[in-house]
Amino acid sequence: MLDYITSYLKSDTTPGSAGNMFWAFVYIVLIFLGLSVAVIAMNWLERKILAHMQVRLGPMRVGPHGLLQPIADALKLLIKEDIMPAEADPFVFWVAPLIVVITAFTVFIVVPFGPTHAVTDMNIGVLFMLGVSSLSVLGVVMAGWASNSHYPLMGALRSSAQMVSYEIAMGLAVISAVLMTSLNKEGTGTLSMIGIVQAQQAQHVWFVFKFFPLGLIAFFIFAVAMVAETNRAPFDLPEAESELTAGFHTEYSGFRWSLFFLAEYSAMIAVSSIAVTLWLGGWMRPFPNALDGETWDLVFSLVPGLTFMFLAGITFYSTARMPKHPYFKVQTIGLGGFGAVLALIGVALFVPPVRDRVQDIFWFSAKVAFSMYMYIWYRGTFPRYRFDQLMKVGWKVLLPLGIGVLVLTAIAGIVF
Amino acid sequence: MTDRMAIDRTSHLELEQHEKTFLDSNELIINMGPQHPATHGVLRVILKLDGEKVLGTECVIGYLHRGVEKIAEHRTYTMFNPYVDRMDYVAAVSNGLGYCEAVEKLLNVEAPRRAQYIRVILTELNRLASHMLWLGTHALDIGAITPLFYTFRDREEILKIFEKYCGARLTTHAFRIGGCSYETYDGFEREVKKFLDFVTPKIDEYEELLTTNRIWVERTKDVGKISARECIALGVTGPVLRASGVKWDLRKAQPYAAYSDFDFEIPVGQNGDTYDRYIVRMQEMRQSLRIIDQAIGKIPDGPIMAKVAKVMKPPVGEIYHSIEAPKGELGYFIVSDGSTQPYRVRVRPPSFVNLQALDMMVRGALVADVIAVIGTLDIVLGEVDR
Numbered sequence: 001m002l003d004y005i006t007s008y009l010k011s012d013t014t015p016g017s018a019g020n021m022f023w024a025f026v027y028i029v030l031i032f033l034g035l036s037v038a039v040i041a042m043n044w045l046e047r048k049i050l051a052h053m054q055v056r057l058g059p060m061r062v063g064p065h066g067l068l069q070p071i072a073d074a075l076k077l078l079i080k081e082d083i084m085p086a087e088a089d090p091f092v093f094w095v096a097p098l099i100v101v102i103t104a105f106t107v108f109i110v111v112p113f114g115p116t117h118a119v120t121d122m123n124i125g126v127l128f129m130l131g132v133s134s135l136s137v138l139g140v141v142m143a144g145w146a147s148n149s150h151y152p153l154m155g156a157l158r159s160s161a162q163m164v165s166y167e168i169a170m171g172l173a174v175i176s177a178v179l180m181t182s183l184n185k186e187g188t189g190t191l192s193m194i195g196i197v198q199a200q201q202a203q204h205v206w207f208v209f210k211f212f213p214l215g216l217i218a219f220f221i222f223a224v225a226m227v228a229e230t231n232r233a234p235f236d237l238p239e240a241e242s243e244l245t246a247g248f249h250t251e252y253s254g255f256r257w258s259l260f261f262l263a264e265y266s267a268m269i270a271v272s273s274i275a276v277t278l279w280l281g282g283w284m285r286p287f288p289n290a291l292d293g294e295t296w297d298l299v300f301s302l303v304p305g306l307t308f309m310f311l312a313g314i315t316f317y318s319t320a321r322m323p324k325h326p327y328f329k330v331q332t333i334g335l336g337g338f339g340a341v342l343a344l345i346g347v348a349l350f351v352p353p354v355r356d357r358v359q360d361i362f363w364f365s366a367k368v369a370f371s372m373y374m375y376i377w378y379r380g381t382f383p384r385y386r387f388d389q390l391m392k393v394g395w396k397v398l399l400p401l402g403i404g405v406l407v408l409t410a411i412a413g414i415v416f
Numbered sequence: 417m418t419d420r421m422a423i424d425r426t427s428h429l430e431l432e433q434h435e436k437t438f439l440d441s442n443e444l445i446i447n448m449g450p451q452h453p454a455t456h457g458v459l460r461v462i463l464k465l466d467g468e469k470v471l472g473t474e475c476v477i478g479y480l481h482r483g484v485e486k487i488a489e490h491r492t493y494t495m496f497n498p499y500v501d502r503m504d505y506v507a508a509v510s511n512g513l514g515y516c517e518a519v520e521k522l523l524n525v526e527a528p529r530r531a532q533y534i535r536v537i538l539t540e541l542n543r544l545a546s547h548m549l550w551l552g553t554h555a556l557d558i559g560a561i562t563p564l565f566y567t568f569r570d571r572e573e574i575l576k577i578f579e580k581y582c583g584a585r586l587t588t589h590a591f592r593i594g595g596c597s598y599e600t601y602d603g604f605e606r607e608v609k610k611f612l613d614f615v616t617p618k619i620d621e622y623e624e625l626l627t628t629n630r631i632w633v634e635r636t637k638d639v640g641k642i643s644a645r646e647c648i649a650l651g652v653t654g655p656v657l658r659a660s661g662v663k664w665d666l667r668k669a670q671p672y673a674a675y676s677d678f679d680f681e682i683p684v685g686q687n688g689d690t691y692d693r694y695i696v697r698m699q700e701m702r703q704s705l706r707i708i709d710q711a712i713g714k715i716p717d718g719p720i721m722a723k724v725a726k727v728m729k730p731p732v733g734e735i736y737h738s739i740e741a742p743k744g745e746l747g748y749f750i751v752s753d754g755s756t757q758p759y760r761v762r763v764r765p766p767s768f769v770n771l772q773a774l775d776m777m778v779r780g781a782l783v784a785d786v787i788a789v790i791g792t793l794d795i796v797l798g799e800v801d802r
Contacts, residue, residue, distance in 0.1 A: 050561075053562060054561070054562050054564075054565035054566075055565050055566065055569050056565055150444060150446045150447075151446070154446075154468070154783070157467075158468075233559065234559060234631055236559070237784075243454065243783055243784055243787050244783075245452065245453060379561070380561070380562050381560075381562065381625075382559070382560065382629075382631055383555065383558045383559040383560035383626075383629065383631045383632050383635055384558060384559025384560075384631070384635070384784075385559075385631055385634070385635070386634070386635055386782060386784045386785070387468055387782060387783075387784060388782065389631075389634050389635070
């Protein structure tokens with residue numbers, strides 16, 4: 001038994017590929033927990049960042065700087081009354097959020113946080129991710145239909161049309177990146193998520209810079225399509241607040257609604273990780289070519305620890321700036337404790353064995369976090385597209401662009 | 417009704433009769449409001465839809481009816497003055513100005529020059545505040561959430577000036593019949609000047625966010641078009657009329673208060689679409705700044721109240737007086753029977769009249785356009801329902 005557990009640690013593949021169920025299960029639990037924490041953190045960050053873009057403070061009451069607000073919200077949602085409209089189709093109404101949430105979480109089994117840090121490495125990785133994540137539209141349509149109400153129905157119709165049309169542009173962009181993986185001696189491309197990053201490693205380039213500007217355009221198409229795919233601003237028509245009140249989940253409340261919320265954010269993380277894997281070099285650290293060598297490797301391996309130390313520093317600074325009134329005593333201690341935890345993580349990340357194992361995960365997460373920040377930024381900046389304009393962008397701009405990029409990439413692959 | 421409008425009407429009818437869905441399914445009737453995030457209060461719009469396409473609308477109003485006009489018949493002229501602030505609560509100062517001037521006309525008194533200058537300054541500040549609120553909510557309806565907070569931040573400065581002047585921020589009751597209740601506070605001129613310097617770059621900031629924003633332009637260009645003739649036929653006034661190309665502004669057409677002393681332009685549009693209305697209102701904000709800038713430099717000295725009896729008994733007669741409120745022509749028709757209370761007060765609210773154009777503007781458009789058009793009409797339900 002012990003041998004079974006330790007034997008995996010010596011191998012250099014993912015648990016799924018090594019056929020080790022124990023470690024696969026550990027990874028699944030870790031990813032599930034990490035994702036839940038990420039969604040909670042994202043909730044707080046989105047509200048805070050958006051608030052600061054809009055000259056306001058955002059949550060400030062629950063915990064220091066509103067740090068506990070997402071937890072309070074989650075608690076509130078859990079203890080809310082479970083309401084199902086009288087005219088709704090109970091089974092479909094019940095199953096719709098489950099489908100959305102399951103698809104959003106399932107895709108994470110192939111997300112490569114590092115060369116060995118994934119649940120499994122499928123040879124159809126990208127296809128699996130796109131296929132499973134596009135199933136979520138089923139849940140959305142079911143939610144809109146089962147609610148038996150006009151606004152959700154319109155939201156569901158909008159979202160089905162939108163998600164289906166943008167998937168095509170998305171697929172074309174993905175194919176052009178997959179095409180780039182085949183530019184090796186054997187001429188064999190790969191759909192495996194880990195294989196794609198390794199191809200970028202072998203070619204010494206992130207695909208976003210490959211065949212400039214072709215890679216960049218493909219990345220741009222994907223970046224637009226992924227926003228539309230996840231129903232976020234400026235493509236948030238299915239839940240356009242000012243038009244359809246809340247779109248397909250108007251009739252949902254409490255825990256069911258929070259499932260939709262959870263699914264939306266994990267879907268955002270999922271598509272962002274596809275973008276990171278395909279174009280931004282996955283787990284690779286920045287500047288692998290320009291700043292090459294042992295010394296730079298060491299410098300970059302210290303960045304994760306330094307980042308956490310920096311965050312801890314900000315937290316300590318905020319702790320020092322907390323009001324000195326006794327009323328804020330608990331909050332001040334709490335914030336200080338939070339800073340201490342961050343600092344401890346930072347210190348742990350400096351220890352060489354941890355450092356070597358974790359920096360892949362760090363760089364991957366950092367790139368995904370950047371993409372998530374862009375999502376918030378879009379939301380703070382853009383007005384919402386109208387339905388016909390949305391379709392026009394999808395079919396008349398992104399699709400021809402995607403085909404053009406695909407053809408040109410193929411030509412460039414042969415010529416160069 | 418002009419010929420062209422008759423033609424338009426028939427085309428609408430044809431639209432209803434012939435353009436059915438290919439499955440010949442029923443139209444969708446959607447009830448938007450009175451509780452809806454984008455109907456600016458308690459407007460209820462019943463939409464007849466074919467998919468996303470609007471076949472027709474019907475407005476249901478009256479959810480905020482308080483019987484303001486009836487109340488007037490049981491109050492003295494002075495007592496009714498604060499009530500008018502509650503009609504268009506976003507532009508309370510303008511409402512007060514219209515009422516005070518109407519009663520002054522009835523009494524045949526004129527406010528002193530100093531009072532008139534203060535009135536102009538405060539009314540124009542209120543126009544700015546009203547347009548800022550419009551811009552924020554209109555942008556929010558179209559999906560841009562950030563401008564709302566920017567405009568509210570800057571509107572706050574105007575409200576601070578109001579608060580310092582008369583103690584109230586929203587329903588100001590700033591003026592009295594015969595002049596102003598209050599003398600300007602110390603540093604009023606300085607603070608208004610400071611505000612002008614503060615707000616000019618802020619308006620540039622809003623324009624930077626929206627005017628050339630691709631999505632904003634796509635969402636507003638050619639949306640909710642209305643021609644000048646249709647506007648006039650429906651009695652639509654204010655920025656909506658001006659955006660259709662009619663240079664009609666009561667401040668110029670029949671100057672009241674001290675407006676004839678100032679040099680300003682009437683911004684007009686050409687297409688009469690939502691984008692033009694946006695541009696017209698943005699330019700109006702700049703013109704308001706211009707007026708305030710001119711007025712603040714030369715407030716004359718003198719009294720702020722004309723000689724008005726404590727108990728007002730206007731001579732028997734009737735009067736109609738209208739001013740250019742931020743939303744259009746705001747008129748007061750007052751009938752006096754010689755007693756201390758008006759016999760009848762009738763208000764011509766710009767929002768109510770402009771709202772009539774909604775149906776014409778959204779037929780054949782999409783659901784998202786309905787939201788944009790409600791926003792661009794700049795209605796305040798307190799004024800629609802009274």
